[in-house]
Amino acid sequence: MIRRVRRLLAAVAGTVLATATLALAGPTAAHAAAVGAERPAAGVDITGDHLDQPLRLRADLHATEVSAVLDQVSWLGRTGQQHGPQAADLGPKYTVVVLAGDVPTKTYDLYPLAKGGPRIYRPAKQPDRSKTLAGWFFGRLNMSETLRTAGVPLQRQFDTLSGGIGGGERVIPDDALDPGQDLDAAMSELQRLLLLNAGVMVVITAGLAGIALLVRRRTR
Structure with a gap:
């Protein structure tokens, strides 16, 4: 009798713990599975100001440039700001489309010369029809140079931070935050x-x- 009660207790406790673990780890596990299922990017297409034709960069021929462009957008979080700068403060716009094979999967609007620092806009409507929240993000400070190296007609920028890590002046003004x-x-x-x-x-x-x-x- 006691053994049967112990076995029953162990079974019920195991079920409860498993349910709790799945409830806590379920979203993360699902996200990891989705990420793992994604195909590696085969390249990017870039369109925008002063580009008569799209820049078509492919990983097999332009691995360094493709990797650098992807680094500008791969870190974005789930939620961004709902409102960006005024249109007059955005500067030239460049749309980056990420490809898996020949199929577009993601798209982002990059503003390397925006007032207050580079900006990124991620539309809610994505080519792969994934559920994504639209939002604005501050971009990396080297966005302009990355796009220029990839072939975008931008002037070379020399306004990098001076003094190493922690040195230099504040690039993003307080009123932009x-x-x-x-x-x-x-x-x-x-x-x-x-x-x-x-x-x-x-x-x-x-x-x-x-x-x-x-x-x-x-x-x-």
């Missing part, structure tokens, strides 16, 4: 995490209550 929007996005993510944790605790509590009730009935 919008901490309110970033705080709203962070609070939204925190709320989702708290709700998920609360759901897991409810499942665990219910499982433990069921175990206690079952043990009480078996031991009478």
Whole structure:
């Protein structure tokens, strides 16, 4: 009798723990599976100001340039700012389309000369029909030079930071930052995490209550 109760307790506890683990790790695992399923980028197409024809860069012929362009957009997070600079402050626009084979998968609008620092706009509508949130992001400081090296007709930029890491002047002015929007996005993510944790605790509590009730009935 005692052995049967112990086995039953172990089975129920294992089920509860497995459910909790899946609830916490499920989104991450799903995301990892999706990332793993993505095909490596075969190249990029670049269109924009003063480009009569698209720049068609392929990884087998322009590996360095393709890698550098992808580095400009591969780090973007899930949520960006909802509003970008005024149109007059954006400067020239260059659209980068990422290809897997000959199939477009992602698209981004790059503004290397935007006032306050390079900007990136990620449209919600993507070529691969993936669910993506539209948003604005600050770009890397070397965006202009990266695009110029790839063949975009931009003047060479010498306004890099001086003095090494931590040195130099502030490139992005204080009035270009919008901490309110970033705080709203962070609070939204925190709320989702708290709700998920609360759901897991409810499942665990219910499982433990069921175990206690079952043990009480078996031991009478």
